[in-house]
Amino acid sequence: MSSCCPPPKMARLKYATDFDKSVLLNNFDTRGWVQVSTDDDWNIYWAGVHNIRNIFSVECGFRMGDDQVINHFPNHVELTRKDLMVKNIKRYRKELDKEGSPLAEKDENGRYVHLDFIPLTFMLPADYNLFVEEFRKNPNTTWIMKPCGKARGIGIFLVNKLSQLKKWSRDGKGNSFVAPTAKETYVISKYIDNPLLIGGKKFDLRLYVLVTSFRPLKCYMYRLGFCRFCTVKYNANVSELDNMFVHLTNVSIQKTGEDYNAIHGGKWTVENLRLYLEGTRGKEVSDKLFDDINWLTVHSLKAVAGVISNDRHCFECYGYDIIIDDNLKPWLIEVNASPSLTATTSSDRIMKYNLMSDVCNIVIPPGEFPDVRWNKVPAKENYGNFDLLVDEELAQAELLSQEVKARAGASNATVRGARDLRKPTTWK
Amino acid sequence: MNEDQVAEQFIVDLLQFLKSSKLYTDLFNAAQIEAFKPSLRVSELRKGVQSGLINGGWDRKLRNAIYHYLHTHPQQPTLPDPEHNKEPLLYIRKAQQTWEKKILKSLNSMCTELNIPLARRRAEREQKDMAARWTELGTDGPDERPWISLKSPGKEPGSIPIPSAMPTSTDTWRHKNLGQIRPVYAPKDFLEVVAGLQNTNYQNSVSNGGSFYNFWGIIQVPVKLKTINQLRVQYSEMSINQCQTGVDDLPDIPSELFDADRAKLGNKVLAANHAPVAREFSKKGCPDSMRGEMWCQMLGVEVDEVDILYYEQLKTCVLQHDLLVDNLLYKDVKLTATNDDHYFVFEDYLYQVLLPFSRDTVILKHFSHNCATPPKSYIRGKLGVEEFAVVYPPNGVIPFHGFAMYVAPLCYVYNDVVTLYHVFRQMYIQYFFRLHSVSSDPQGIVALSLLFEILLQTNEPELFFHLKNVGCQPLKIAFKWLMRAFSGFLASDQVLLLWDRVLSFDSLEILPVFAVAIFSFRKSNLMKVQTYNAAEAVLADVTTLQVVPLLQLALFSK
Numbered sequence: 001m002s003s004c005c006p007p008p009k010m011a012r013l014k015y016a017t018d019f020d021k022s023v024l025l026n027n028f029d030t031r032g033w034v035q036v037s038t039d040d041d042w043n044i045y046w047a048g049v050h051n052i053r054n055i056f057s058v059e060c061g062f063r064m065g066d067d068q069v070i071n072h073f074p075n076h077v078e079l080t081r082k083d084l085m086v087k088n089i090k091r092y093r094k095e096l097d098k099e100g101s102p103l104a105e106k107d108e109n110g111r112y113v114h115l116d117f118i119p120l121t122f123m124l125p126a127d128y129n130l131f132v133e134e135f136r137k138n139p140n141t142t143w144i145m146k147p148c149g150k151a152r153g154i155g156i157f158l159v160n161k162l163s164q165l166k167k168w169s170r171d172g173k174g175n176s177f178v179a180p181t182a183k184e185t186y187v188i189s190k191y192i193d194n195p196l197l198i199g200g201k202k203f204d205l206r207l208y209v210l211v212t213s214f215r216p217l218k219c220y221m222y223r224l225g226f227c228r229f230c231t232v233k234y235n236a237n238v239s240e241l242d243n244m245f246v247h248l249t250n251v252s253i254q255k256t257g258e259d260y261n262a263i264h265g266g267k268w269t270v271e272n273l274r275l276y277l278e279g280t281r282g283k284e285v286s287d288k289l290f291d292d293i294n295w296l297t298v299h300s301l302k303a304v305a306g307v308i309s310n311d312r313h314c315f316e317c318y319g320y321d322i323i324i325d326d327n328l329k330p331w332l333i334e335v336n337a338s339p340s341l342t343a344t345t346s347s348d349r350i351m352k353y354n355l356m357s358d359v360c361n362i363v364i365p366p367g368e369f370p371d372v373r374w375n376k377v378p379a380k381e382n383y384g385n386f387d388l389l390v391d392e393e394l395a396q397a398e399l400l401s402q403e404v405k406a407r408a409g410a411s412n413a414t415v416r417g418a419r420d421l422r423k424p425t426t427w428k
Numbered sequence: 429m430n431e432d433q434v435a436e437q438f439i440v441d442l443l444q445f446l447k448s449s450k451l452y453t454d455l456f457n458a459a460q461i462e463a464f465k466p467s468l469r470v471s472e473l474r475k476g477v478q479s480g481l482i483n484g485g486w487d488r489k490l491r492n493a494i495y496h497y498l499h500t501h502p503q504q505p506t507l508p509d510p511e512h513n514k515e516p517l518l519y520i521r522k523a524q525q526t527w528e529k530k531i532l533k534s535l536n537s538m539c540t541e542l543n544i545p546l547a548r549r550r551a552e553r554e555q556k557d558m559a560a561r562w563t564e565l566g567t568d569g570p571d572e573r574p575w576i577s578l579k580s581p582g583k584e585p586g587s588i589p590i591p592s593a594m595p596t597s598t599d600t601w602r603h604k605n606l607g608q609i610r611p612v613y614a615p616k617d618f619l620e621v622v623a624g625l626q627n628t629n630y631q632n633s634v635s636n637g638g639s640f641y642n643f644w645g646i647i648q649v650p651v652k653l654k655t656i657n658q659l660r661v662q663y664s665e666m667s668i669n670q671c672q673t674g675v676d677d678l679p680d681i682p683s684e685l686f687d688a689d690r691a692k693l694g695n696k697v698l699a700a701n702h703a704p705v706a707r708e709f710s711k712k713g714c715p716d717s718m719r720g721e722m723w724c725q726m727l728g729v730e731v732d733e734v735d736i737l738y739y740e741q742l743k744t745c746v747l748q749h750d751l752l753v754d755n756l757l758y759k760d761v762k763l764t765a766t767n768d769d770h771y772f773v774f775e776d777y778l779y780q781v782l783l784p785f786s787r788d789t790v791i792l793k794h795f796s797h798n799c800a801t802p803p804k805s806y807i808r809g810k811l812g813v814e815e816f817a818v819v820y821p822p823n824g825v826i827p828f829h830g831f832a833m834y835v836a837p838l839c840y841v842y843n844d845v846v847t848l849y850h851v852f853r854q855m856y857i858q859y860f861f862r863l864h865s866v867s868s869d870p871q872g873i874v875a876l877s878l879l880f881e882i883l884l885q886t887n888e889p890e891l892f893f894h895l896k897n898v899g900c901q902p903l904k905i906a907f908k909w910l911m912r913a914f915s916g917f918l919a920s921d922q923v924l925l926l927w928d929r930v931l932s933f934d935s936l937e938i939l940p941v942f943a944v945a946i947f948s949f950r951k952s953n954l955m956k957v958q959t960y961n962a963a964e965a966v967l968a969d970v971t972t973l974q975v976v977p978l979l980q981l982a983l984f985s986k
Contacts, residue, residue, distance in 0.1 A: 198773050199773040199774045199775065199776055199777055200563055200776055203773075229772075229773060231567075259567060261766065261772065263767045263769070264767065264769035264772050266772075268769065268770075268772075268773055271921070272770060272840075272920055275716055275840050275920060275921050275924075276839075276840050278716035278717045279716050279717065279720060279840045279841045280720070280841070280842065280843035282717045283691075283717035284717075286717075345769070347769060
């Protein structure tokens with residue numbers, strides 16, 4: 001337990017927030033930080049996504065000082081809106097392909113070997129014709145429709161007949177001259193109909209990824225993510241297509257089910273998942289799965305690194321939603337800019353509290369005021385439950401120093417464990 | 429009988445056992461195949477067949493079979509009174525009998541009160557329905573949904589809502605009324621029995637006001653125990669200078685130091701497929717990915733077609749009859765695993781293990797060396813007529829509150845239900861049964877409880893005295909841990925590491941040692957408490973504890 005009054009040396013930061021969430025407020029308060037209104041001179045602003053647009057808009061004319069940080073990047077939607085993320089990843093793959101990068105290697109079916117980590121996806125209505133073509137190729141696949149601008153499982157439905165999509169076809173639209181807004185656009189993705197089941201139930205992963213900079217990329221993976229379980233036995237049967245309890249793992253959906261358990265909330269820690277997989281499937285495949293997850297996270301971030309405006313004042317903690325299929329291949333479903341800070345259970349509360357605390361420690365060196373001129377290299381003891389995925393700057397520096405050492409004849413100086421994930425070279 | 433005769437008898441029994449096993453037939457067939465080989469000379473028939481069998485790995489199988497036989501059939505002189513074999517002390521035997529009567533009575537009264545039979549044959553349609561739902565017994569079947577909307581029909585309070593016509597299906601009944609089923613007994617009730625044991629030979633001194641033989645703790649039975657030094661020798665593989673799985677193989681430790689070699693060695697051990705070797709290896713813990721096979725080797729579980737068939741048969745038995753015990757098992761899972769954030773995902777697995785378990789008469793075998801006797805019931809109208817007596821439930825085990833937790837951690841190790849079942853059954857008849865029957869065996873719960881108290885007194889006399897003074901006998905808190913072998917109290921990976929040690933050292937004594945370790949570890953907080961509730965609060969959450977370092981602390985630090 002941290003004491004209620006901080007040591008005198010600790011900097012008393014001023015914080016502002018749009019959220020009235022205890023995991024956040026308690027965290028700031030125990031640090032001895034002082035709450036101020038959003039109009040005041042805050043040092044850290046934990047903003048809701050809706051306010052970010054205003055803060056960074058040109059009309060607002062607001063400019064942040066060197067001692068101010070904020071929890072979103074201005075155009076995070078490039079990663080966190082379903083359609084934009086897909087667009088960026090597709091573009092990223094094409095670019096790598098053009099460069100002739102080995103990462104863009106394709107197999108005999110024209111699929112990317114290393115970068116095939118999102119389910120086949122089309123935008124509607126824009127890609128309607130492309131979709132129809134694909135649909136006719138495999139008429140027996142199930143597809144999942146998601147509105148681009150909504151979260152928490154709202155407006156999602158499953159499709160297995162073209163007729164269900166008449167509304168979104170170009171011809172079906174009343175006036176095709178008006179560009180559709182985010183509210184009207186949908187993404188349609190191939191439904192992962194062979195999910196890994198545990199105890200016969202479907203689940204997805206919610207992992208937390210912290211990005212402190214996109215160029216150079218500096219990102220961290222949180223160790224205490226969790227699995228969200230459906231309360232109902234999984235059933236790929238078409239007759240169950242309407243039963244959303246079978247298919248969607250969103251807590252906001254499952255919570256309304258009558259089998260929802262308020263003690264654990266259908267949440268299972270990633271540590272338990274790992275224990276189970278190692279026990280029942282072996283260490284090698286489990287290691288590979290978690291390596292693959294890190295891999296897809298890094299590349300999803302690299303895919304948007306070029307388009308995100310890399311403001312020095314910003315950091316962001318994303319909620320990654322991942323589904324694992326029964327071949328133990330992870331699929332990136334979507335990325336949330338503002339993962340829920342509402343705690344559903346007591347262990348959830350502890351986890352989220354720690355998450356917020358660890359985020360703060362990485363973003364602002366403990367006891368200090370934020371300073372955007374800082375090189376954003378936190379001390380290792382401040383990582384908490386985060387693991388460094390990539391720090392391109394550090395990797396670069398390390399590479400240089402290794403070269404220097406190699407020249408000096410001390411090539412054997414750096415022997416590092418093969419499982420040290422901090423070295424991006426372990427991912428292929 | 430003198431010693432030679434005993435040994436002779438033992439060999440005869442062993443041979444008899446081997447001859448009636450499947451291994452015998454398999455060996456016989458293999459020997460025939462060897463003998464048929466054209467390369468074999470008649471003059472060297474014996475030698476040739478023998479070496480052929482050895483090359484084919486049959487000697488390992490035979491050795492394993494004998495090892496497991498020796499293991500489960502301790503060599504002992506056959507006493508004139510078979511009861512004596514089970515439990516030499518009369519007063520303990522009596523206590524167990526009284527306890528059994530009490531459980532049975534409470535079971536019977538539940539039957540009467542709720543107006544449900546002990547057993548009932550399911551109708552054809554019901555059987556089919558249940559078979560279809562076999563892998564999802566935890567969730568409501570579709571045709572039972574209407575019951576949920578029918579609940580609380582607004583009758584006057586106090587009336588027991590039993591449908592006036594006899595229920596057509598007990599499964600639907602279960603839905604409405606599982607709330608009224610209560611566990612037959614909980615660790616707290618059993619602790620009372622254990623604490624109430626009195627050695628009649630000591631009675632005089634106590635009644636005379638003398639308390640020479642009174643122990644500090646609540647267990648008042650003198651049982652021979654190991655001293656801390658004997659335990660140190662027994663668990664020497666766990667000493668602090670030895671690398672341990674679960675401690676020295678964490679991801680942030682370079683794998684060259686321990687993990688890589690450990691994995692290599694583990695693979696060799698598994699390939700050897702010899703139980704004593706697997707035991708020796710596992711004393712330092714099993715790597716998560718090897719645990720499944722390692723445990724099977726230690727327990728002598730090798731699932732073949734016969735085992736699969738056997739499980740299917742048990743499943744059929746479950747489908748055919750609905751037992752009152754099923755309600756107890758359902759209720760137990762719902763009260764424990766379903767609400768546990770480590771185990772809720774395995775709810776359906778638990779039913780698939782526990783329900784067949786209650787039908788498995790192989791379990792009855794363990795009553796030959798257990799002080800307990802399987803409860804009997806009589807066919808309707810034939811009460812008391814011995815020929816109409818049946819063991820109820822068929823496996824002779826009435827589950828208590830928390831019974832399901834013996835199975836739950838195994839779900840992290842075995843994905844296949846049949847293997848899961850057989851491993852659990854073996855663990856039950858080798859270890860777990862001892863945790864809920866009264867006996868003077870050094871592995872029994874009475875001895876384990878006393879060992880806990882004595883060790884705590886020796887290691888932490890100050891703490892023990894303080895707790896006793898504020899009216900909080902330490903065993904009152906630790907007993908439930910012991911009785912459930914810590915399952916459901918620790919994090920899942922930690923229970924498995926603890927059970928690694930139970931299996932590899934072939935002893936439950938590690939449980940009280942670990943309980944002492946917990947008290948030691950929380951000592952500074954416990955020294956501050958003034959009430960039982962406060963002490964309980966300090967020890968309420970032990971999920972963050974690391975088993976191996978704490979064991980080392982308790983065993984080797986003083």
